[in-house]
Amino acid sequence: MIPFNRPPVVGTELNYIQKVIENRKLCGDGEYTAKCSQLLKQRTGTSCALLTTSCTHALEMAALLCDIHPGDEVIMPSYTFTSTADAFVLRGARLVFADIRPDTMNIDENLIENAVTDRTKAIAPVHYAGVACEMDKIMEIASKYGLYVVEDAAQGIESYYHGKALGAIGDYGCFSFHETKNVSMGEGGAILVRDPEQAEQAEIIREKGTNRTKFFRGEIDKYTWIKAGSSYLPSELNAAYLCAQLESADIIQADRMHSWNEYYEAFEELERLGRISRPVIPEGCTNNAHMFYLKTKDIGERTQLITFLKEREIRAVFHYVPLHTSPAGREFGRFNGEDRYTTKESERLLRLPMYYGLTAEDRGRVIDAVCEFYHTH
């Protein structure tokens, strides 16, 4: 069976984990966490990057930093993972879902302003498949109405929008290092904080509401409880794994891009014949090969194709069921305007096997199977 995903392993992880054990320093914010933060800051051009236990937790931190209160509204796409919504709902927010663009599956930047009310507090764009939302427009609306922007850049590592790293454009940016993402630590994430004053608040929230991080840097001689917080820092064991991965990010990315480009070229003919659609990378956006998807005619054809591939021992999977159609989505949110594309396009989307180390042979099998399906159906 060709799996849909395989967690990335570059080979240096065990050595680093071994060092953590030898150093007898297992808790968070040790040598490897510091190295990871440094690498993230360098690669994204931000002054503050804090490792977290997940992207979900990075989003929760962002919701706390935005000072979300019950009744505040947050605008986001319905086509996203539950974490984008959970983080704000836990603070009592109401969700306002805006429709997506059919080309990128990202929130339609032209539908955001219409969703703004006097209760709107934040916009949470999601960079689907690591391809940027139209951030210039989103930042312009945010500044016009005084709103926070929290980027769900869970899939966005090593991807850019007009030269700026995803996650480093809004007030807060959240990455995921879950085993399904390009660069991993099993479970984990990071939050990027643009404003240095907010960076200190973020450190406090992440350290159980204390200024312990400042204390460890020797900036104060004792630490104390400052505000409500939680524990959002990962263990050094996990950070060691991530450090190995971040150091090899270029190798991982080159390998994934190679697979992505091969899929893309192989399906050109099917798209030209009008059988499928391939992903679109808009002008000024880069692609980080987080995901390769194609779009079938409709949900019926997609189901047939999934079965066809499964019979050939290939795992291809669909993705989000729009949040506004779920029980919690109905309870905590509303869809603003017409659902022109969210449901329709989500039903067409199928993700093909994509991971670091996908072999040419396996990629070839996937391509041949998809082409065979369309030649025989």
Ligand SMILES: *Cc1c(COP(=O)(O)O)cnc(C)c1O
């Ligand atoms: C993976 C993902 C998350 C959750 O990341 P975790 O690190 O598993 O918490 C959130 N949002 C999006 C868009 C994701 O793809």
